[in-house]
Amino acid sequence: MHTMKALIKREFLEHRGAFLYAPAVLLSIICVAVAFLLIAGNGELEGEYIVAPTGATMYTIGVAASYIVWSVYLTVALFFYYADSFSADRRNNALLFWKSIPQSDLKILTSKALSGITIFAALIFGFALVTGAIIYLVLVVVSFQHPALNAPGIFEALQIYVQMGFVAAIYYIVGLLTQAPALAWVAGLSTLFRRWSIPLAFLIPGTVVLLEFINSIIGFGNSRPIAKFLEGWFDSNFNEELAAEILMGPAGGAPFELLKLVLSGTDWLSVAIGLVLTAGVVYLASEYRRRRIGA
Amino acid sequence: MNASNIIASARGLSKTFGQTEVLRGIDFDIPAGRIYGLVGQNGAGKTTTLNALLGLTDSEGQIEILGQNPFQNRAKLMNDVAFVADVASLPRFLKVQELLDLMTDLHPSFSKDKAVEFLAGTEVKPGAKIKHLSKGMLAQLHLAVVMAIDAKLLVLDEPTLGLDIIYRKRFYRRLLEDYMTEDRTVLITTHQVDEIEFLLSDIMFLNDGKIILDTPVDEISGRYTQVSVGKDLLEQAQNLNPIYSETRFDHTVMVFDNVPAENLEPLGQTSTPSLSDLFVALMQGKTTTDGEV
Numbered sequence: 001m002h003t004m005k006a007l008i009k010r011e012f013l014e015h016r017g018a019f020l021y022a023p024a025v026l027l028s029i030i031c032v033a034v035a036f037l038l039i040a041g042n043g044e045l046e047g048e049y050i051v052a053p054t055g056a057t058m059y060t061i062g063v064a065a066s067y068i069v070w071s072v073y074l075t076v077a078l079f080f081y082y083a084d085s086f087s088a089d090r091r092n093n094a095l096l097f098w099k100s101i102p103q104s105d106l107k108i109l110t111s112k113a114l115s116g117i118t119i120f121a122a123l124i125f126g127f128a129l130v131t132g133a134i135i136y137l138v139l140v141v142v143s144f145q146h147p148a149l150n151a152p153g154i155f156e157a158l159q160i161y162v163q164m165g166f167v168a169a170i171y172y173i174v175g176l177l178t179q180a181p182a183l184a185w186v187a188g189l190s191t192l193f194r195r196w197s198i199p200l201a202f203l204i205p206g207t208v209v210l211l212e213f214i215n216s217i218i219g220f221g222n223s224r225p226i227a228k229f230l231e232g233w234f235d236s237n238f239n240e241e242l243a244a245e246i247l248m249g250p251a252g253g254a255p256f257e258l259l260k261l262v263l264s265g266t267d268w269l270s271v272a273i274g275l276v277l278t279a280g281v282v283y284l285a286s287e288y289r290r291r292r293i294g295a
Numbered sequence: 296m297n298a299s300n301i302i303a304s305a306r307g308l309s310k311t312f313g314q315t316e317v318l319r320g321i322d323f324d325i326p327a328g329r330i331y332g333l334v335g336q337n338g339a340g341k342t343t344t345l346n347a348l349l350g351l352t353d354s355e356g357q358i359e360i361l362g363q364n365p366f367q368n369r370a371k372l373m374n375d376v377a378f379v380a381d382v383a384s385l386p387r388f389l390k391v392q393e394l395l396d397l398m399t400d401l402h403p404s405f406s407k408d409k410a411v412e413f414l415a416g417t418e419v420k421p422g423a424k425i426k427h428l429s430k431g432m433l434a435q436l437h438l439a440v441v442m443a444i445d446a447k448l449l450v451l452d453e454p455t456l457g458l459d460i461i462y463r464k465r466f467y468r469r470l471l472e473d474y475m476t477e478d479r480t481v482l483i484t485t486h487q488v489d490e491i492e493f494l495l496s497d498i499m500f501l502n503d504g505k506i507i508l509d510t511p512v513d514e515i516s517g518r519y520t521q522v523s524v525g526k527d528l529l530e531q532a533q534n535l536n537p538i539y540s541e542t543r544f545d546h547t548v549m550v551f552d553n554v555p556a557e558n559l560e561p562l563g564q565t566s567t568p569s570l571s572d573l574f575v576a577l578m579q580g581k582t583t584t585d586g587e588v
Contacts, residue, residue, distance in 0.1 A: 003401055006397060007401070013388060014388045092384065092387055093380075096351075096380040098386075099351055099369070100349075101373060101402055102371065104369075105370075291352075291353065293351045
């Protein structure tokens, strides 16, 4: 456990740019921009409100939006991370150094696989939490400038913050579990093809789907198993419309209704199969790494 | 040779890349407490031999390090084996301090205090980023890291490649003075045989995937003799079957294998060939004249 933590720390040191510095810079820029807008604002709202949402609802929507935006950032950053990390040790012959450490290739690649769903996900989740707190401060300032808008009270906001944080944590975990085979796919490709794994991750399934399509057109069979699998994987059972309805409704019960929606929209059998495939990719990649020290 | 004293051994070690046979069934035993030099031309199979020893590549034949198959047990073996395959291979994204901390966490036989002590007299500073270090500083850092590992076997593959003479001499001096004990074994490959001759206890010459010499250095003087022969005694010297001869201006330098000293002394000035002269003699094994390579 101690060495696994150290290996994950190694991943953090190598990739802190994408998961710590870049989000910190991004958040700082957004804070500065929002602060500028608040200071430069003239204190009057354009247009009229027919029904102004309550402060609690606005805060819930704001927090949910920040979690979704940061989860998109996490997905993109993890895609690029896995497109590189399994072959990163080959850069500058560094693999020779890591081979001199008494740690197996399987353990090292497992640490890389786990880093993405532990430390890096936690970091981005942390930025989402900070963003949630900033959103509250912004709402408070805006409510002073525009009395038509109410910020929730501090205790109510804290309750929403904690509850939404809990829901978002589950949402992030479920999302990572669901995405695991796709991330393993690009990681496995990077083991063999390094940076070429990024285009190949799309090109290979795209070609297969195209061939299936051509095959169905020329009449050799209508079943398109790969296309259907990918379609099912991309088109999750998560009901976005219902989620929006819940968010726009009374804030009190929203977090737990959202949680139910996240959990009920997950195909747990597919998740389990995906995790087995992911473990298989990590094992095969480690065997490849064990046998090949050259480029 | 006491079998329990053997650190590394190979029997019929072979390795093929495609159609090319890089190692052709070599045998050797490396006992503890020795400093072995593995010398060979480019492509002779030195690095492949080391890779097989370190478990970095699979091979045919039998090979054991500390009684274990290195390819099957590399991670476990690295507790007792340290190696430097390329001084530029240190991870560039780390600072020196971070590298030492990581080594402490990942290597049970690593002593951070020792590494800091080894680095104390160098230009390498703890806060420096590895990617900003010069090649000489990288070599110092890498050597400090491996010397801080309490290993039974240290393997160095061309450790001073690309370094200037000052760093090369410092590298080997520190290795001998600060690291070597009777319990430790060092295996070095290098092209610059002359530079490590003073520290070697044993030498192995590899040619075309085969070992052509494996002997303690102090036995070389009893077996090989170099004689500078004048023109008038050339025919007499040739009759003693030199393994190598090279004409230099007005005399011919010949190397003899296992020829009694009393037979050679009348032919001219005798001496023990240096390792580089012996290497050339065994590799070329034919007569050369001025200017021939």
